Amino acid sequence: MKFDAIAPGVYPELIYPEYKSTLRRGPVQSALRIVAPVPTTQNIAPSPRILLPHDMDLTAHGEGEPLGEKIVVTGRVLDEDGKPVRDSLLEVWQCNAAGRYRHKRDQHNAPLDPNFNGWGKMMTDDEGRYRFVTIKPGPYPWGNHDKAWRPAHIHFSLFGNVYAQRLVTQMYFPSDPLFDYDPIFQSIPDLAARQRLISRFSLEHTVSDQMLGYEFDIVLRGRDATPTGI
Ligand SMILES: [Fe+2]
Known part of the structure; x- marks a missing residue:
């Protein structure tokens, strides 16, 4: 079954010529449905003990403060019915x-x-909420084409509640001038779906004079799904 049958335009084109590496790695045959050898409805339920003390504060991995703008990112992970x-x-x-x-x-x-270092991990709480502190990432060149620079972004991997739900996506920042020029962002056909990858500035989550807050909710499936596979 194609993703498009579920939510048209939400998921990136698997072969998108402007995003050159998809020409080499994109599948040329239809996807096959796999009969899972283990139950896919069983909750993974990872232990909170896998979290290390500073996993949720990426600015606390060194001996001093990292350079850049300290920010806090938070949001909720929801299923297709809006449940946490x-x-x-x-x-x-x-x-x-x-x-x-x-x-x-x-x-x-x-x-x-x-x-x-630039990596962290966390668990969602009873409301499906996650939260971490980091440094606002910079744009970077990536060689896809002349003057190819990625909009600032943070990569996310979500395990959902079962292994078969594991998804990856990217979070962007509001009003980035590079959106229109980025083939990865543009490989998602639907404009509204692309917008769902952009975090919102949040005064509520801004921490006094320490850091600005950004909010980014992630919907795993359904009509309002957050684009994944990028
Ligand atoms: Fe990246």
Whole structure:
């Protein structure tokens, strides 16, 4: 079954020529339905013990404060009926304020920050809410085409409540001038669906004089699903 049969235009084109690597890796045959060998309705229920002390504060991984704008990101993970997805594991990863990932394949001519790794994880609470503190990531060049720069974004992995729900997506920031030029963002056909990838500035979640707040809700399925597979 194609994703489009569920929510037209919400999921990215698997082969989107402007996003060049999809030409090499995009599937050329239809997807097959897999009969799962294990129950897919069973809650993963990961133990909170897998969380390390600073997993929810990406600014606390070094000996000092990382460079850049400290922010807090929060939101709720919901199913297609708007019900909270509780006790669910989320992982996030991102580049630093200068637009550099701590990864050997990232050779972008921008500095690494000794006080910033760029990864974290957390669990949703009874309301399906997650929250983490980080540094606002910078845009970075990625070589897809001339002047190809990614809009600032944070990668999310969501396990949902069962293994078969595991999804990845990207969160963006409001009013980024690079949206119109980014083939990854544009590979999602539906305009309203693309907008659901953009976080909202939140005065409510802004913390006094410490950091601005951004809110990003994630809907796993259904008409209001957050685009995933990006
Ligand atoms: Fe990225």
